[in-house]
Amino acid sequence: MDLKNLIKISFLSLIIGLSIPSQISAKEKSMSKQVVAIVDIKAKWYYFDFLLKNGFRNSIPEYEAAPGLLFKYYDFIHKDSQKEFGGIYLWKDIESAEKWYDDAWFDRIKEKRGSDPKLTIYQVEEIKTFVLDNFDYRIIEGDSIAAYFPQISESKIEIFLTKAPGILRSYILKKDQKNYAVVLFENKDSAEEFILNHNLIGAELYSTPVLLKN
Numbered sequence: 001m002d003l004k005n006l007i008k009i010s011f012l013s014l015i016i017g018l019s020i021p022s023q024i025s026a027k028e029k030s031m032s033k034q035v036v037a038i039v040d041i042k043a044k045w046y047y048f049d050f051l052l053k054n055g056f057r058n059s060i061p062e063y064e065a066a067p068g069l070l071f072k073y074y075d076f077i078h079k080d081s082q083k084e085f086g087g088i089y090l091w092k093d094i095e096s097a098e099k100w101y102d103d104a105w106f107d108r109i110k111e112k113r114g115s116d117p118k119l120t121i122y123q124v125e126e127i128k129t130f131v132l133d134n135f136d137y138r139i140i141e142g143d144s145i146a147a148y149f150p151q152i153s154e155s156k157i158e159i160f161l162t163k164a165p166g167i168l169r170s171y172i173l174k175k176d177q178k179n180y181a182v183v184l185f186e187n188k189d190s191a192e193e194f195i196l197n198h199n200l201i202g203a204e205l206y207s208t209p210v211l212l213k214n
Contacts (some may be wrong), residue, residue: 034070035097036171036182039086040118041109043076049207052076052085056210063212068096073146073184074210086117088146088171088182097121122173137211140168145191146206149181157181159198166190184208 043052056074063072068091076085091097101119109117137144152160160170160181167190171182185191188205195203 033093035091035094036122036173037089037091037097037101038120038122039089040084041086041113042115043083043085044114047083047085049076049209053209060210060212064214066096066100066214068092069100069212069214071214072212073206073208074212075146075206075208077204077206094121137168137213140186141211142209143187144168144208144211145185145188146208147181147183147185147191147195148204148206149183149200150202152179152181152200154179156198156200164194166194184211 063069069089070092071090073088074085075087076083089097091100098121101121106117149160157172157179160167160172160183166186167183168186169184173180173182183191183194185194191203191205194200
């Protein structure tokens with residue numbers, strides 16, 4: 001299996017903004033050459049939500065030990081009659097990501113899950129992130145939602161990077177003059193309220209029952 005034919009690498013500018021609750025201190029850091037990876041896998045019919053959550057938790061030690069992995073959202077989404085699951089990953093560099101997603105990884109996923117995983121890696125030249133100090137993401141597990149926003153306008157970018165109720169972390173992706181956003185919300189209500197207040201369309205909401213911060 002040729003890894004180059006399976007991984008689509010997009011060189012882009014990525015800004016990560018983090019909404020900061022007033023009671024929690026924060027600091028801004030500059031980083032370089034980090035990458036965001038998004039994995040989607042078709043779920044078999046018997047992959048019920050609670051089974052996926054148990055599987056996510058059982059895999060935590062494996063991902064805690066993954067060299068270069070900084071953060072992972074375990075996620076799943078229902079699309080019509082099909083369910084997809086996987087994760088959104090933040091890696092410290094492209095080398096760590098490529099080493100993890102090797103040929104053996106693709107073969108293992110296909111053998112275990114019965115279908116090829118879809119993998120997209122975004123390489124980052126420079127990244128700015130707001131970091132919550134001593135924030136325990138486990139307190140929102142089970143309620144948190146990741147929302148994907150396709151092709152947002154330049155005028156709306158700032159709303160994803162400004163302190164707003166319910167927003168915990170925002171990834172702004174830019175490619176070919178188009179903007180995309182992945183936002184972690186505290187719960188579904190806050191996600192839906194944000195979408196309504198800002199007249200955003202086409203958002204996809206992913207359940208994120210397990211979050212891992214290394």
